[in-house]
Amino acid sequence: IFSDVYNGTVTFLPLEKNNEGKYQIKKCNIYQIQLTHIKDEEWSVSIVAPFPEDWFSDGIAYPKLSWLGNELLSKLAKWSVEQKPSEFKSTLSLISVAKYSKVYQELKEKYKAMVKVWPExxxxxKFVYEDVAIATYLLILWEEERKEKELTKKQSFVDLGCGNGLLVHILNNEGHSGRGIDVRRRKIWDMYGPETHLEESTIMPGDSHLFPDTDWLIGNHSDELTPWIPVIAARSSYSCCYFVLPCCFFDFHGKYSRRQSKKTQYREYLDFVAQVGFVCGFHVEEDCLRIPSTKRVCLIGKSRTYPPTDCAVIDKQITQYINNRQTCAAVTCDGRVGFNHKEHSGGVCKETDSELPENETAGTIWMPGFQPREKVEQIRNCASLPRDFVDYVVLSVANLLLNATPQKSCSNMHSGDRNTWNQGESLSLKEVAEHLNKETLKRLKSEYGGLQTLLKNNHQVFEVLNGRVHIRDWRKEKPSRKNKPDVKRRLSAEAFKTRLCWFFIHHPDGCSLPSESCPYAHGTEELRQSQIIKKKKHI
Known part of the structure; x- marks a missing residue:
């Protein structure tokens, strides 16, 4: 990093090792931030990338170029004027940043091939480099722990709700014995080999899911298991530690309900999960990971606040705390609900007709009625909505944007004049939603992401940036970068002219591109049979 105070610039020169172990500047990813004084108290901040056409992105160390302009620039402007302190710790505050950077680069190089063969x-x-980053953090954290405790053997682990299993794969490869458990098997599991230990199983918080011989429990976006992981760690053994990276907000018995309006929902939920750790007798530490996610705060419990002789006291404290969180006992219990007073579950609501997974009994479950993740993942990303409903919403929103600005005097696009093509106005998602009827909104709210997801799914027509919806102008789309992954480049070629152009059919000015330049078919006579569909039939 080169700082020029006089000219108000900071230049970032990325360094990478070559095959000879020497560092070289990665010229294509040089960028500069400049602060310029306009007049009086008016300043401007800008970001310049001298070689944008060759920019390389890996999602972690090298973000996408569009992110620098659309996200980072606005954040820099905001941070420059705001005075409130951050509600989160600084990034990588618990480990050595220099060591992290070194190990991350090594692991990124070692596992980068996963990007090309990713079957999910x-x-x-995003997912490969994020898991590489999380693995890097854990490896350094565990190395420091071995030094502190004078351990010679590498720590063992269990990743609860391991998902794609890549984190488990990396940790196993780096010499840590452990396994991942998830309710649903992923396609990529078959690619890892026998050295990576993954299990398809439902995890129910209870006596049958304790891990007394495990050093660390991991909850990486573990959803409904997140608040239970400190509890499972505390009850597994006095030496068991945990690492959780909360994402979706869950309480012990279901979705988390906000209780404080003065905090952001994310901050409030992190405080709740930290409080669970404190109740379980852990010294809870917080840190921010260097990952491409807005939910990047992790919570770590690696030491206890009590001596081993007080385990029974802490266990009762945990049970009482969980019971107090369970609101159904006071609010919704009726004749169908009884109470289970057995160990670890005194006073907890128990639905007498609730089904338990195989090999489980009511006496071993700490909270009967706990709902684990479904084995078959429900598709609720708007992809399963009826086509006619999606078409109706797309056309309604497009007409709304086109009519939100006075119609320009434009010639018919089919006649060749594209200089007056009407792109319409941009509106916020809230403004768009206000123009849709209640029944449509209700149907969209049942899907993850709702209206925004549907519009993003229809990226041929719309562009959603910073909460605002725009009609996509394909004339402004940049050509594919030469360093685009082979898989994506091949899929783009195979999909060319396999779908009708929405603008050619519906836009009052037609398509902004001539037929030979548009990736979509201008009429049925241009349609090609999809090669992607053909391949799927042969699998």
Missing amino acids: VTDPE
């Missing part, structure tokens, strides 16, 4: 529908760059 999720974004490979």
